[in-house]
Amino acid sequence: MPTNSSNRFGMRSATLKWIVLTGAVVIGLIIAMQLYWLNHIYKLEQKQFDTNVVKCVRGLFEDMNLSDSPGSHLQQMITLRPSSNTFVISISNLPHEDTLAFYLTHELMDFDILTECNVALYDKTKGYYIFQQNIASPASASGVAPVSPAVYSTNYHYILLHFPDRSGYILSQMNLWIIGSIVLVLVLIGLAISLFYFYKQKFLIEIQKDFVNNFTHEFKTPLSVMKIASEVLSQPGIAKQPERMEKYTTIITHETEHLQNQVERLLKMAVSEQHVLRVEMEPIPVKALIEQAISKLQPLVEARGAKIEIKIEADEVAVTADKTHLELAIVNLIENGIKYSGTPLIIIEAGKCGTDNFISVKDNGVGIDKRFFKHIFKKFYRVPTGDVHNVKGFGLGLNFVKKIVDAHNGKIVVNSVPGIGTEFKIILPG
Numbered sequence: 097m098p099t100n101s102s103n104r105f106g107m108r109s110a111t112l113k114w115i116v117l118t119g120a121v122v123i124g125l126i127i128a129m130q131l132y133w134l135n136h137i138y139k140l141e142q143k144q145f146d147t148n149v150v151k152c153v154r155g156l157f158e159d160m161n162l163s164d165s166p167g168s169h170l171q172q173m174i175t176l177r178p179s180s181n182t183f184v185i186s187i188s189n190l191p192h193e194d195t196l197a198f199y200l201t202h203e204l205m206d207f208d209i210l211t212e213c214n215v216a217l218y219d220k221t222k223g224y225y226i227f228q229q230n231i232a233s234p235a236s237a238s239g240v241a242p243v244s245p246a247v248y249s250t251n252y253h254y255i256l257l258h259f260p261d262r263s264g265y266i267l268s269q270m271n272l273w274i275i276g277s278i279v280l281v282l283v284l285i286g287l288a289i290s291l292f293y294f295y296k297q298k299f300l301i302e303i304q305k306d307f308v309n310n311f312t313h314e315f316k317t318p319l320s321v322m323k324i325a326s327e328v329l330s331q332p333g334i335a336k337q338p339e340r341m342e343k344y345t346t347i348i349t350h351e352t353e354h355l356q357n358q359v360e361r362l363l364k365m366a367v368s369e370q371h372v373l374r375v376e377m378e379p380i381p382v383k384a385l386i387e388q389a390i391s392k393l394q395p396l397v398e399a400r401g402a403k404i405e406i407k408i409e410a411d412e413v414a415v416t417a418d419k420t421h422l423e424l425a426i427v428n429l430i431e432n433g434i435k436y437s438g439t440p441l442i443i444i445e446a447g448k449c450g451t452d453n454f455i456s457v458k459d460n461g462v463g464i465d466k467r468f469f470k471h472i473f474k475k476f477y478r479v480p481t482g483d484v485h486n487v488k489g490f491g492l493g494l495n496f497v498k499k500i501v502d503a504h505n506g507k508i509v510v511n512s513v514p515g516i517g518t519e520f521k522i523i524l525p526g
Contacts, residue, residue: 173186181260185254189253197215212231214256223249353395381413403442442458456519463516
């Protein structure tokens with residue numbers, strides 16, 4: 097519910113959230129840029145590999161008499177690229193097989209193409225490969241059987257060069273880049289996790305600070321009042337003033353009950369956090385349950401001049417629930433309605449909603465904006481806007497109400513208009 101401290105907390109939390117979000121976006125952009133450059137470098141390495149193959153082919157033409165037109169452009173001789181791994185080189189004259197293998201091996205070594213190469217020699221008159229051989233890389237085992245490449249029927253002789261591990265070889269040339277990128281990405285991911293952990297810890301610390309502040313304010317005033325009342329009662333002549341003594345005795349009683357109720361809530365919340373909330377189901381008359389809840393808030397009702405109306409479809413309306421917990425949930429809702437209203441008017445309704453039962457608590461308070469509906473049942477959360485700044489509390493009430501309703505397999509519905517009022521409707525299975 098609205099407080100100055102929750103306003104400050106909301107602003108701090110929002111600022112911290114934006115800082116962490118900005119940091120995460122920056123880290124994401126750095127990772128994206130790194131992946132972009134890796135892809136760019138990979139493409140450059142592909143081009144470099146193709147360039148080296150072209151140089152290797154040029155060397156073959158210089159070493160052997162493969163063309164009747166020595167001045168022809170090499171680009172015109174590489175007539176086909178069936179795949180990125182395959183080069184088809186047009187030739188005019190069929191070379192000797194052993195000579196082709198010898199010179200090709202040397203040219204591949206000269207231009208640092210240190211990966212496996214399948215070479216095949218196509219004879220256009222026969223329509224098939226007359227020679228096939230696997231030229232192993234220095235790092236691979238020798239004597240590897242060649243892989244038979246697909247035959248491309250043409251009206252000219254050609255040499256086919258196929259590099260089955262072209263992609264793997266190019267990646268191996270990028271080892272330093274890849275390792276560096278992996279390290280950078282891991283570091284950035286670690287930084288992102290650290291930022292998230294920092295935000296979570298900071299958020300918990302801020303919640304803890306607000307809780308301590310709320311706890312201090314909630315207990316400080318009743319204790320101060322009780323101290324003053326006890327000092328009055330300790331005066332020598334107080335016994336001769338029975339009306340005054342009764343007044344201050346009543347004050348101490350009311351404040352003690354208030355503190356007892358707050359401690360009970362905190363203990364119940366602590367138990368509900370550590371264990372599953374256990375409920376003992378039994379049929380409960382709704383009207384009697386509501387009247388008992390109101391009686392526990394009588395001092396607050398009188399102090400605020402609150403008016404409470406009970407509207408029940410039938411006096412015999414009953415629900416199957418845990419009496420203690422459901423009563424505590426109703427007490428929380430009524431208390432909120434009283435605390436956040438100028439001249440409190442609380443309307444409590446109960447009845448059937450189809451096959452289910454419902455208990456509705458309406459107030460004429462400050463209301464809650466719709467954008468806060470998804471947060472109001474969170475532990476320690478208090479709506480960070482509004483005109484009421486003097487209401488104390490822990491931000492635990494609605495969270496505990498939600499736990500109680502969930503334990504009954506029910507649901508709680510909120511309907512609120514800022515400046516008009518709020519309705520909380522508890523719906524329980526019939």
